[in-house]
Amino acid sequence: MQGYKTDFPLLMQDKTVYIDNAATAQRPKCVIDAEKDFYTCHNANPLRGIYELSVQATENYENARKAVRDFIGAKSVQEIIFTRNTTESINLVAYSYGLSNLKKGDEVVVSIMEHHSDLLPWQMVCRQTGAELKFLECEKDGSLDLNKAEELITDRTKIVAVTQLSNVLGREYPIEKLAEIAHRKNAVMVADGAQSTPHIAVDVKKLGVDFFAFSGHKLYGPMGIGVLYGRRELLEKMPPFLTGGEMIESVSRTSAVYAELPHKFEAGTVNAAGAVGLKSAIDYVKSVGFEEIHKRELEVSAYAFEKMKEIAHINILGSEKAEEHNGILTFTVDNVHPHDVSEILAADGIAVRAGHHCAQPLLEYLGYRSTVRASFAFYNTKEDADRFLDSLSTVRERMGYGK
Template structure:
């Protein structure tokens, strides 16, 4: 039995989990939100709704304080050196686009190579493709094996004298495999190459120390880590952020404007044009508090144990095939699978009839699926608030998929 956490007590913190019929196994797409996060957002709009960073009156100053306190909370959470290295965005996608357009358009020259891992979410692939088209650079791909593994030797062999940037996810949203970002960063920096990491699937589930990893940029989303939608983070080393031009221009990201141009604001505000999502930032700060109150040691133990239970049960079903590595600890709560003769959309629909929510399709990672010889798959993604009973119900429903599709077993 998984007993490290009082899961039933935890589940009472989440309004969506009060629906006894719902088995939510789509946390990699977006996590559920605790009441405390919802209250934090509501509290901002009820008690200090003013435009941050602009007004000199008390309510506006309170709004600014909450917004900047959230930035400091994020800084501490990922162990950045300074709040100037923490840029608030809408999500990881916007964060990665910011780097691709602001840094990429400035740094890439015709013939330069951008090395992107084949397992990237489209959000960490399309921006580099677009940056390459605009600059004359070339996108090359860092291949993984069928288990999703990329070794240090693979990276060294893929790098050439023309490689200027490496983009790689810390945890795959399809296979759940974790890349050794620290080792990859060391290899990149030995050769003067910038490394960008997608932390959307790692930051909610494990400790991430950007200084220890020595990554140049890291992107993640609030909504995957118990926070509200519409708030994301870009971490960037100050040495790069200071040189980069603004991604968006307009209000608040300037010091002064004349008929002939503008003087841009200092970091981090140079990259936060317009009215900011202060309510979302307040919610994200509270989500971090919630995660830290439980602790990553407990979170990882529980999610690993749930994953192991699910994989054990699934392996008992002969027509279901799990993608990725054999070791449940290498899945980080993500179990992607196929069912013989049944399309993933049908699988998801049948499970939904049993009130089980999973994700079906290409998971915004079409090049990876093609690389693995699969056009579509089904993904169950777990979080610490899931229960053993939910896993059992999910796997029992999965056993009935082919029968319900009319196959004689």
């Protein structure tokens, strides 16, 4: 059964079982066509010309911003900043808000589950400002004890930064409750939505976050386009992250007046084609619906999860409940290095990820140096899972350990 695979050209022409979706998803034809159409029919620099092509490019670009606003439930298009990816979005917050508002004696709280993209920027901020970086640790199954959060987040805490969904454990975290705790202490809440936006509906107003970041390429959209949502009252007070073309109202020899939101944070020629592609991806995801996406991802990942538990010497990280993995199954094979596991699977046409998954502190905390990650999307099928499981069941034998 092909299901939604027919919407994805690469999946139909390549025999690889692609289950590395937490790294990047494949693109449906409508997204590829949208980017192609922009460059074929509407290519001009947005926001800069009054001729028809530039006007059309500007309209397409701003329509993409409206689509993002609606997709994540923001109040205004002025709260939607286009970036390259989640990493750049969080760096924007760290450099522009963090360096401007933190001082020695302040605290930044991050979770141990963070991707390096939501850790290294805060390490930098703390080094430069003298603030202290504190870690909110999860339980060994990946769950989070909110009582520990209540104790860790103090009157000295100025920023709380937590992923909405772990790229290693697949666990969803209670961002809304963490935001409530942070706000009671007058701290701002930063949420990394890179892994959550492809799997669950997001409403930034309901979550109560001050900043929310995600990438297009994990959401079936193009690489090189990302989003930062920020509360307008915070963004208006923040200095630009980058300076140069288009982000200004006027420039003299010695000073400049910056443009209004959101353009203050979008210096230089923007990725208009990427934004158009992201809009198409959002439209596609909405047409499928998160209920259908969740049902299909759970069906195939729960099937793989239960079958993996039947294979000797396989150790799955995180929860013992398949539904708490959101399609992400991270595991080890006894006495076989994860890179060897990955190579054996690759030889059988199975694409998975091996390594620390840009989350070294989490793996070290859980007692691992490296793991293998299979991450399923709604277009994956039980046939994909069976090919993965068949290959996985032979790994130790092929490494010389016998059956």
